[in-house]
Amino acid sequence: MIIVMSPESTQSELDAVVSKIRASGLTEHVSRGSERTIVGAIGDERPLNEQSFEQMAGVERAIHIVKPYKLVAREGHPAGSVIDIRGIKLGGKQVQVIAGPCSVETQEQMHLAAAGVHAAGCKMMRGGAFKPRTSPYAFQGLGVQGLEFFQAAAREYNMPIVTELMDVRMLDTFLEHDVDVIQIGARNMQNFDLLKEVGRVNKPVILKRGLSATISEWLMAAEYIAAGGNNNIILCERGIRTFETAYRNVLDVTAIPVLKKETHLPVLVDPSHAGGKAWMVPALARAAVAAGADGLLVEMHPNPCDAWCDADQALTPQELNDLVASLRLIAQAVGREL
Template identity: 50%
Template sequence: MIAVVKETATQDQLDHFVKWIEGRGFKTNVSQGDNETIVGIIGDTTQIDPFLLESMDIIERVQRVSEPFKKANRKFHPEDTVVDCGHGVKIGGGNFQVIAGPCSVEGKNLFEIARAVKASGATMLRGGAYKPRTSPYSYQGMGERGLDLLAEASAELDMPIVTEVMDPRDVQLFLDKGIDVMQIGARNAQNFPLLREVGKTQVPVLLKRGLSETIDELLMGAEYIMSEGNPNVILCERGIRTFETRTRNTFDVNAIPVLHHLSHLPVVGDPSHATGYTRYVRSAAYAATAAGADGLEIEVHDNPSEAWSDGAQALTPAQFDDAMRRIRLIREAVNAPVEEAK
């Protein structure tokens, strides 16, 4: 349930109302936007008489929310959330960012790749230190040494790091290493203990959609994180598993505008994991950009044929540079005012 507060309400009146609601055993989420203030009431709201609330001097109207996700719901928070990822980089609310780098950290070539993607316009550096792989015999990542290399590259280039955390026991290590954005991969999208653990921090979380997750399930994953007190969640559409086998996954471009309609959280598109093949990555990136994504996550490697993981979907620095030029053009076209016919 949400209660829309009248513009004439004072802060003291609002505080008193929130205290009154919480005194009856409910949780609240107060969103103060430019145009209106909304109090989200979380709990079994069937016990609340909406007519009683509407009779109060400070309440404009009351509306029940049918969706199970509350904190991630745009009805609770009409304004777009802007997530501060550190190093002066913000995403959401008109701030568009590109996350780029290798699938996995392999060594000192990380610095060459990082310099190249930054020169092309990437604003955040990705790289996996811990790798969830389908086979236990595949390369699993460098571990803590990989985090150290990412931190070195971040310090040199003044770029936020985005890297995947797989185990609740590693969250404190990521905090100690100063990781700017903790990524939850598709295989852990419903690892609820991990979601709760990152939710206990204030570090931004990039939450990827699960292999076969519905949009509502993705939003409920975000709700797990936010319910623990961390509002800094970025949603990521990375393709879902369907009957189609010509690509690694099926890129659900529909999800981008749908998520924007349902939620106030920033939405990123990952065309690399969505398609699985270098030749399709750029086209999918352009589609995500045109669909209104707040950012992109793209894998880039200086020598994809020698990459330790996912080389088949990595762009070379030259290909990434060309893609960035076209992405800028698409954003200009999409955001340009439309002239009325005369």
Template identity: 50%
Template structure:
């Protein structure tokens, strides 16, 4: 439920109502605005009748939150959220590009890619230290050694680190190595994992849509993270599984436009996994800009033929330079900046 206070309401008036909400076992929310202060109450809203909030002189309006996802809904917050990834802003008037290899393989590989990205003005490096793979025989990542290499790349090149977490017990382990936890498609509804990163409230979380997940399920997964205490969530559309076999997945760009209507969270697109076809990454990236995405995350590798995972969809240095040049006018046309 949303409680809109009158313009003249003081912080003391707000705190009085918040204390009453908490006394009923509900979760109180305090959202001061420029013109009005808005309060929220999450839980069984039926018990709010005991408070008779309409009798409070400083309460102007009471509205229920109709969507099943409360904290991520535009009903609760109309303006867009801007999320900090180690000080780099995602959302708002910026179009963000996150790039790097599927898996961290070696210092030479990671530093070479980091240098290339730095030259292109990229500030966020993605790289997997722990890799959930469909086959148990595929490369599973370097683990802690990979995290050490990512941390070294951050120190050497000043890049912010985005890396996938697959075990709730690794949340604290990874904390000092990364700037943003990535929740992969296979773990979107691993609720204990969502809660674990939700407890790390000083780190951003990039939440990818599951391969067969509905938009509502994605938003409810985000709700788990925020409800656990971490509001710094970035959504990512990375393609869903359909009957089509021409591409690795079906990149659902209409989901991006729909999400922008329903949630205040930033929305990124992953055209690498969304298509699995290197030649389609560029046009789908341009389409992502046009449909309102807040950024893209793409896979890059200086020698894709030798990549230990997803080399077929990784962009070379020349490919990536072409991509950045091609999306630039599209980004400018939306009024955003790279």
């Protein structure tokens, strides 16, 4: 950590900073510039708190030099992680398209959806049984019955399933129903108790980025899961909140190369929630694969007009099929396969 003293700071204020550094088991390095004196704290600075220095008299600013995340950092784990989901690899050469409806509605809908996902060449399926809805009056998901409908449909094609966990109390139920990949939604990215719980199980977890989470906060949320012992973490960019009102969110493609540099975890992109309209999905999906994403989470509904939620962002089975074909060419152009 670097501590910048203010121009009018005194020797005794500097001494106090030095004492505090030493008390934390680090050593100091004082550097007197023409306008400011700067103190470097040498040693493992992670336990140091910028704030506890910034409120000391004579201190202008404290700056962490080392990144706060460790287990999920690329530094120290130069090779990218490949997550194995019942034999399907996420994070390797193959780009994975995980498709399915926003919410599980009926057994028949799920059978049709599973057929469409499989026909398009996708190997995994998504669907929501517990839905986070802005309004308490909106459909909240079928719950446990939804998990059953989902598994019954996906098993016909031997596809692993991805579904969202919102409540810590439902984790055992998810395990009993053999959910293959637990999704933590954007609104729960910093639900730390939930992160701790999924950190204790041995299941792959997709951690969606919070609507206005920085890359650093997101990686620290992943660090919560890793700190619990679960290293099967997959990040998913799903659009960030900005001032723009012409579309729901802004898909942050810059995050893709930045995550690839900062962390060894695989990176998915959800183009459906990002744009919020089915007609935007193909362009965003192509951009994501071109920028280096390891896979996509795409909404598809056998009959979008009748979808019970997020109706206007789901592709039809045919549109999914066409999209996968076009993504295959993009994947090849960047040295991947699909």
